[in-house]
Amino acid sequence: MIDQTLLPNEFKYIYCDDLPSTWEAIKSLRVRGAPAIGIAGALGAVLGIWNSAAKTYEAFAAELKSARPTAVNLFWALDRISRTAEENKVLLAEALEIIAEDKAMCRAIGQHGMALLNENDTILTHCNAGGLATSDYGTALAVMFSAHKAGKQIQVYADETRPLLQGARLTTWELMQAGIDVTLICDNMAAQVMKEGKIQCVIVGADRIAANGDTANKIGTYNVAILAEAHGIPFYVAAPTSTLDFALETGAEIPIEQRAAEEVTKGFGKLTAPEGVKVYSPAFDVTPAALVTAIITEKGIARAPYTENLNALRDS
Numbered sequence: 317m318i319d320q321t322l323l324p325n326e327f328k329y330i331y332c333d334d335l336p337s338t339w340e341a342i343k344s345l346r347v348r349g350a351p352a353i354g355i356a357g358a359l360g361a362v363l364g365i366w367n368s369a370a371k372t373y374e375a376f377a378a379e380l381k382s383a384r385p386t387a388v389n390l391f392w393a394l395d396r397i398s399r400t401a402e403e404n405k406v407l408l409a410e411a412l413e414i415i416a417e418d419k420a421m422c423r424a425i426g427q428h429g430m431a432l433l434n435e436n437d438t439i440l441t442h443c444n445a446g447g448l449a450t451s452d453y454g455t456a457l458a459v460m461f462s463a464h465k466a467g468k469q470i471q472v473y474a475d476e477t478r479p480l481l482q483g484a485r486l487t488t489w490e491l492m493q494a495g496i497d498v499t500l501i502c503d504n505m506a507a508q509v510m511k512e513g514k515i516q517c518v519i520v521g522a523d524r525i526a527a528n529g530d531t532a533n534k535i536g537t538y539n540v541a542i543l544a545e546a547h548g549i550p551f552y553v554a555a556p557t558s559t560l561d562f563a564l565e566t567g568a569e570i571p572i573e574q575r576a577a578e579e580v581t582k583g584f585g586k587l588t589a590p591e592g593v594k595v596y597s598p599a600f601d602v603t604p605a606a607l608v609t610a611i612i613t614e615k616g617i618a619r620a621p622y623t624e625n626l627n628a629l630r631d632s
């Protein structure tokens with residue numbers, strides 16, 4: 317897998333040949349993004365079984381599930397491999413099927429979502445929901461890639477997305493590779509660019525979407541959603557139906573990962589706050605469904621009321 321902690325300065329593959337190295341890669345965001353985490357988890361479980369008959373599959377799954385709590389994809393992917401093991405089917409084939417399904421879902425999201433974009437639209441996005449966060453092609457960025465490939469003139473403003481700078485490091489890199497006009501801004505500039513009329517819509521990814529449409533995504537997404545509403549700008553979430561968690565009625569139940577203080581006080585090795593300062597660092601926030609204009613999935617676009625429309629989409 318690509319070690320995303322090194323981008324954009326270095327493009328390097330790392331080879332996780334056992335469960336512990338896969339766990340570490342997920343925990344340290346060498347691989348990150350809900351779909352990509354699910355894929356890594358599934359492959360990690362397969363590696364665990366290949367390398368050690370000593371443990372039960374459940375032990376492997378439990379260990380990998382402990383890496384990060386928010387992205388629902390990690391959990392359903394591991395449960396899916398678990399069912400495959402119980403049915404004595406080929407585990408690697410199932411993991412590869414998950415990848416193939418994700419590739420198709422990303423492209424379908426792109427096709428559905430591009431219809432929401434007009435010529436010369438400028439899109440603001442937060443964090444990275446690109447090919448790096450999925451099997452390839454992305455979710456929020458899939459909409460931009462598809463529109464660009466279809467010849468639509470679009471521009472993108474990318475929030476840097478503190479503290480780990482997925483926007484600055486990854487989203488700008490992916491969009492520039494694709495030849496898409498992208499402008500990097502600090503997270504605290506989003507209100508100003510909206511006020512200046514530069515933004516026609518917001519498109520973000522998701523890590524877990526509750527049955528009512530409440531959406532967990534990278535910290536700062538909720539800020540952007542409030543700003544979008546205040547400026548009358550549509551706020552779109554792009555996610556595969558595999559990110560929907562119908563077991564949760566609302567977003568209040570979504571577990572929010574807390575991350576280490578050093579990611580805030582010593583980001584990328586430079587101390588920018590006094591040693592020992594108290595830090596609160598939730599890695600995600602939950603945007604209420606009321607602030608979500610539409611949810612773009614591989615099966616189509618859902619609008620409020622989300623509970624019934626997301627259910628209908630899932631079952632379609």
Ligand SMILES: CSC[C@H]1O[C@H](OP(=O)(O)O)[C@H](O)[C@@H]1O
Pocket residue numbers: 345348349350351442443444445446449450454455456482520521522523532533534535599
């Ligand atoms: C296509 S899911 C991408 C999603 O994952 C990111 O979180 P992280 O970088 O911590 O894995 C962020 O919430 C993105 O929107």
